[in-house]
Amino acid sequence: MRYRRILAIGDIHGNYQKFCTLWEKLAFDETQDLVIFLGDYTDRGPQSREVMQWVLSQFGKPQRVFLRGNHDEMMLAAMLGVDKDLWKRNGGSETVKSLRGMEGLPDFLMRWAQAIHHMPLYYEVIQDGKTYWFMHAGIKAGVPLAEQETETLLWDREFATMPLYTGREIVTVGHTPIPYLRYYGLKVPVDKPLLRDGGRRNLIDTGGFLKGGRISAIDVLTKEIWQSEALPELGGW
Ligand SMILES: [Mn+2]
Numbered sequence: 001m002r003y004r005r006i007l008a009i010g011d012i013h014g015n016y017q018k019f020c021t022l023w024e025k026l027a028f029d030e031t032q033d034l035v036i037f038l039g040d041y042t043d044r045g046p047q048s049r050e051v052m053q054w055v056l057s058q059f060g061k062p063q064r065v066f067l068r069g070n071h072d073e074m075m076l077a078a079m080l081g082v083d084k085d086l087w088k089r090n091g092g093s094e095t096v097k098s099l100r101g102m103e104g105l106p107d108f109l110m111r112w113a114q115a116i117h118h119m120p121l122y123y124e125v126i127q128d129g130k131t132y133w134f135m136h137a138g139i140k141a142g143v144p145l146a147e148q149e150t151e152t153l154l155w156d157r158e159f160a161t162m163p164l165y166t167g168r169e170i171v172t173v174g175h176t177p178i179p180y181l182r183y184y185g186l187k188v189p190v191d192k193p194l195l196r197d198g199g200r201r202n203l204i205d206t207g208g209f210l211k212g213g214r215i216s217a218i219d220v221l222t223k224e225i226w227q228s229e230a231l232p233e234l235g236g237w
């Protein structure tokens with residue numbers, strides 16, 4: 001199938017209301033479009049439960065790819081009883097809060113754990129002779145996709161922050177919030193995705209979990225950008 005749009009959506013982090021404003025603007029059409037979610041569905045924001053329910057309602061439907069993020073990995077480990085405090089300290093406590101008192105919680109968590117288990121760490125699309133790579137955090141340039149380390153795909157900061165990426169593939173990642181890039185000495189737009197190296201390195205986590213932050217999407221074919229409303233009244237980290 002030749003796609004009209006190949007969309008990537010950045011970190012949602014429990015911000016269901018913001019996400020809904022973005023999803024509506026996208027008017028996703030599974031007969032023409034492909035959408036790839038870059039991971040980090042829960043934690044930090046107030047509505048992780050609603051985001052999880054939405055993801056589960058879409059999981060396995062055509063032309064929707066849900067990648068795994070480091071927060072999803074942390075939550076899975078916590079559900080298995082490993083490093084629970086690490087997850088809670090990194091926004092997992094907000095997820096716990098949003099799930100508290102939920103009817104059928106054990107079953108729901110079981111379904112979520114299975115979903116995370118089935119989320120791939122990366123995705124590749126080739127269209128019109130161009131190769132598009134998607135993952136949560138980053139890659140080591142020059143290493144084939146299938147040989148990238150899990151740690152790099154889920155946690156890397158170097159790919160987003162290094163001065164120049166010279167690979168041939170067009171790579172799109174979330175994970176590193178654009179507002180944080182200034183700590184690496186980069187001049188950055190306040191809340192817009194950052195398209196580096198002529199649009200071959202697209203950073204689209206615009207800090208949707210921050211107060212007034214937005215969730216962003218990109219069509220990697222045209223570089224068109226869509227963003228959620230900022231909804232500052234929702235608060236955030
Ligand atoms: Mn994230």
